[in-house]
Amino acid sequence: MNPSLANDLRIFVQKKVQSGEFSSVEAVVEAALKKLWEQETPGPEELIDHEFLEFCAREGDDDVTLEEVLQATSKIPGSMSQAIIEEARADRI
Numbered sequence: 001m002n003p004s005l006a007n008d009l010r011i012f013v014q015k016k017v018q019s020g021e022f023s024s025v026e027a028v029v030e031a032a033l034k035k036l037w038e039q040e041t042p043g044p045e046e047l048i049d050h051e052f053l054e055f056c057a058r059e060g061d062d063d064v065t066l067e068e069v070l071q072a073t074s075k076i077p078g079s080m081s082q083a084i085i086e087e088a089r090a091d092r093i
Helices: 007-018 025-040 050-059 066-073 081-092
Strands: none
Touching (some): 007 025
16 A cells, blocks of 8 residues: 655655654554554543443442342343353353
């Protein structure tokens, strides 16, 4: 791939190579594209639902055990709870 660059960008890239900061034109372009990609790709922190975590902190009850939750949800007809319980039990065996 040989992208065409505007004159000012071409000069900028050449200066980066001439200064020794980059080994080649390709290295400059790759670094620029990597930086752009990192800016547009969400990091782990951006994927966290902070509003939900705050809700859980407000509404959660630390006295409720996982076993109690599994027992309660197993009574819901047509839910995924039975499959989850069976999978958890299979993991214990």
